[in-house]
Structure formats: C-alpha cells, structure tokens
Amino acid sequence: MLAYIVRRLLLIIPTLIGIMVINFTIIQFAPGGPIEQIIAQLTGNDVGATARIGGTGGTEAGSTATASQQASSGAAGAANNAYRGAQGLDPAFIMQLEKQFGFDKPLHERFLLMMGKYIQFDFGDSYFRDQKVIDLVLDKLPVSISLGIWTTLLVYFISIPLGIRKAVKDGSSFDIWTSAVIIIGNAIPGFLFAVMLVVVFAGGSYFDWFPLRGLVSENWDQLSWPMQILDYLWHMVLPITALVIGGFAALTFLTKNSFLDQINQQYVLTAKAKGLTEHRVLYGHVFRNAMLIVIAGFPGAFVGILFTGALLIEIIFSLDGLGLLGFEAVIKRDYPIMFASLFFFTLLGLVMKLIGDLTYTLIDPRIDFEARDV
Numbered sequence: 389m390l391a392y393i394v395r396r397l398l399l400i401i402p403t404l405i406g407i408m409v410i411n412f413t414i415i416q417f418a419p420g421g422p423i424e425q426i427i428a429q430l431t432g433n434d435v436g437a438t439a440r441i442g443g444t445g446g447t448e449a450g451s452t453a454t455a456s457q458q459a460s461s462g463a464a465g466a467a468n469n470a471y472r473g474a475q476g477l478d479p480a481f482i483m484q485l486e487k488q489f490g491f492d493k494p495l496h497e498r499f500l501l502m503m504g505k506y507i508q509f510d511f512g513d514s515y516f517r518d519q520k521v522i523d524l525v526l527d528k529l530p531v532s533i534s535l536g537i538w539t540t541l542l543v544y545f546i547s548i549p550l551g552i553r554k555a556v557k558d559g560s561s562f563d564i565w566t567s568a569v570i571i572i573g574n575a576i577p578g579f580l581f582a583v584m585l586v587v588v589f590a591g592g593s594y595f596d597w598f599p600l601r602g603l604v605s606e607n608w609d610q611l612s613w614p615m616q617i618l619d620y621l622w623h624m625v626l627p628i629t630a631l632v633i634g635g636f637a638a639l640t641f642l643t644k645n646s647f648l649d650q651i652n653q654q655y656v657l658t659a660k661a662k663g664l665t666e667h668r669v670l671y672g673h674v675f676r677n678a679m680l681i682v683i684a685g686f687p688g689a690f691v692g693i694l695f696t697g698a699l700l701i702e703i704i705f706s707l708d709g710l711g712l713l714g715f716e717a718v719i720k721r722d723y724p725i726m727f728a729s730l731f732f733f734t735l736l737g738l739v740m741k742l743i744g745d746l747t748y749t750l751i752d753p754r755i756d757f758e759a760r761d762v
Contacts, residue, residue, distance in 0.1 A: 389749070393742070400738045405503070407734050412499055412727070422515050422721050423485050489515070502727065511728035516720055521728045524713060531603055531709030535698045538624060539631040540686070547636040548682065551643025556670070558648060574637035579700035582630035586704065590626060598626050601706030627705045631698060639682065646678040653677075680748060 420428075486492045493501070505512065511521035554563045587593050590600045599605065605619050650656065651674060659669045699711035710729070717725035 393746070396742045396745070400735070400742075403738060404731070404734055408503065408727070408731060409499070411730055412502075415723070415726070416495065418721075420721055421491075422489055422723065423482070423491065425516075425721055426485060427482075506728070506731045511731075512724045514717075514724055515722045517722070521724050524725065525710065525729070525732070528708060528710045528713045531702065531707045532698065532711065534603065534620075534624060535627060535631060535701070535707070535709065538628045539635060539698075542628065542632045543636045543639060544686065546632070547639035548643050548679070550636075551640045551682075552647055552670075554640070554644040555647035555651065558644075570637045570640055573633050576633065578630050578633065578635075579704060581633050582627065582701055582704045585626045585630055599623050603707060627698075627701050627707060630701055630704075643678070643682050646681055647674060650674045650678040683747060686744070686747070 483492070490498060490501075509522075511525075513520050514524060517524060550566065554566060557563050585598075586600065589595050589597050599622065603620065603623055604616070605611075605623070608616055608619055611619060656669060656674060659673050660666075664672070698707075698709060699715055701707070702709045702712045713725065714729050716722070717729070
C-alpha cells in the first residue's frame with residue numbers, strides 16, 4: 389500500500405503541471421486582461437460586469453503600484469497587445485504598466501516564475517485588492533467551509549437512509565412517491581429555491597423568521613458562546629436548505645441502485661437460506677459492499693460542494709465566500725487569485741481523489757491496490 393501511495397503522489401506532480409499549463413495558455417487568448425482593465429478604468433470605459441461586481445474602480449486603479457510585486461504570480465496577454473481603449477494614453481505609460489505586472493517577460497518565463505513561487509505556496513498579492521492572495525482566501529474560507537461541511541453532511545445523512553429504504557421497498561408506493569419528490573426537488577435550481585426561501589421566510593412577503601444576509605449577526609462578538617452557536621446556525625438554515633434541496637437526488641438513487649445490485653447477489657440468498665434475519669443480512673453483509681462506492685465518494689463530494697456549488701447562493705444571501713471571490717477574480721482578470729485558486733483547489737482535488745481511493749481499502753480490506761498497475 390505504501391508503494392501505491394508514493395506512486396499516486398508522484399503522479400500528482402505531472403497532472404497538476406499539465407492542468408496549470410493548459411489553463412495558463414487558454415487565458416492568454418481571453419480579452420480584457422489586467423492592463424486592459426486598468427486602461428478601461430482610466431479612460432472611463434470600464435465594463436459593466438466589472439463595475440457591478442467590484443464597485444471599487446478608483447481603488448483598483450490606484451493599487452497598480454503594488455502590481456510590480458506580481459511579475460511572477462500573474463499571467464496575461466502578450467506584451468505587444470494592442471489594447472483597445474488606450475487611445476490618448478502615453479505608450480510609455482502602457483509599457484510601464486506591462487513591466488509592473490510582469491507582462492514584459494516571455495510567456496514561458498512568466499509561467500516558470502509563477503510555478504516556482506506556487507511550489508513554495510507563495511501566491512503573491514492580488515492585482516486589484518492590495519492584499520495577499522492567501523489572506524483573501526483565509527478570510528473567505530469560513531463561509532465556504534460552513535456551506536460545504538453542513539451541505540455534505542446533510543446530503544449524506546438524508547440520502548443514505550432514504551436510498552436504503554427505497555431499495556428495501558423497491559416498487560412500493562413509498563418508493564414511487566419519494567422518487568417523485570426527489571425528482572421535483574432536483575429539477576428546481578438551487579438559486580431559484582433560495583429566492584423562494586428569502587421571499588417566504590426572510591422578510592420578503594410572508595414571514596420574517598430568518599436573517600437575510602451574513603454568516604453571523606453584527607453583535608455576534610457580544611453574545612455568549614451558546615448564543616453565538618445558535619446565531620451561526622440560525623444564519624445557516626436558509627442557504628444550507630437551498631443547497632441541500634437539489635443535492636441529494638443523485639446520491640439517493642446511487643445508494644438505492646447499489647443496494648438493489650447487492651441484494652440480488654448469490655451471497656445474499658445464501659445468507660437468507662441460513663436463517664439470518666433481514667436486518668442482519670442487510671446491515672451485516674449488504675451494507676459494506678453496497679456503501680463502498682457511496683462512502684468512498686465523500687471526499688470528492690465535499691470538495692465539489694465546498695468550492696464550486698455555492699456561488700449563486702453566496703450572492704443571494706450576501707455570503708462573501710470563495711465562490712464569490714473566484715467569480716470576481718475572473719471578471720476582473722485578477723490573475724494571482726485565479727491561478728492561485730486553480731493551483732490550490734486542483735492540488736486539493738487530486739489529494740482528495742487519492743483519499744477517496746484509500747477509503748475503499750478501509751471499507752473493504754479485500755481491495756488491494758498493490759496488485760494493480762497504476
């Protein structure tokens with residue numbers, strides 16, 4: 389097993405580099421890089437999306453002096469780009485901006501400098517926020533962790549018992565009506581359900597039971613620790629409900645189908661023939677085999693919900709998390725945040741994939757990865 393883990397860890401290196409190279413190259417062809425963003429702000433031609441999301445155009449333009457620290461951590465179009473909207477600006481000023489952002493260097497040199505710092509987990513400073521990228525991520529992390537952990541746990545706690553029950557009652561009225569409810573819930577987009585929750589329960593048109601925005605109340609620091617916990621959970625009810633409502637359909641059906649597949653196996657018939665109770669057969673024999681694929685996917689599911697599934701929910705409930713941070717970085721072409729997020733989350737995803745594979749051996753020790761070629 390140790391040799392397998394070492395091989396998988398070594399494979400992470402070329403995989404991570406390949407993903408970074410592909411995305412780094414693609415970004416070079418995307419219009420509206422950092423230099424163009426600054427020029428658009430200086431000439432009054434800032435794009436609407438940037439103005440709506442950021443709302444700090446003047447601050448961003450003034451923070452370009454710090455961009456000289458980012459020569460090795462950003463990436464954007466070629467140095468000889470013909471920037472649209474630059475009419476009337478001194479070409480020497482444009483060249484100075486390129487040098488400050490590091491775009492006067494060749495493409496491959498910028499990439500190597502960036503990766504050299506990323507390997508040391510030095511992600512540099514944001515182009516437009518005048519803060520270190522790592523500080524921004526750590527500042528937004530509590531929101532995303534809260535959404536990710538609670539959503540993942542609730543989805544699993546709902547889906548697994550429900551899927552098992554549906555498998556045992558396959559074809560019954562319970563199976564049919566629960567399937568209908570699950571399909572309808574899955575068909576409703578999470579953001580649309582979130583809007584409905586706001587209208588009904590957050591002071592929209594009916595009840596004012598839950599807060600509309602934020603992770604905690606403004607006076608949270610003044611509350612006792614039991615009240616702080618209750619206040620935090622109170623704020624989490626609506627966004628977590630919106631995320632969970634459409635998140636458990638696939639896992640429920642996966643659990644059901646996995647149990648149905650195992651229930652029809654020969655060893656189950658043999659166990660029943662020996663006189664074992666249905667409960668003993670189901671949870672003593674079927675459960676371990678059926679839950680192999682379900683439980684092993686937990687790490688990947690957590691990462692997916694944590695970093696990719698909550699953007700619109702964060703916007704609707706004014707939760708300033710990693711999803712919103714990444715979206716703003718893409719709109720503003722804040723390359724240090726974009727590439728640092730891609731590097732860190734890709735690395736985390738690859739590690740979680742390895743953990744997921746190792747989980748198979750914890751659930752079923754009969755699985756031996758050493759016998760397989762990686």
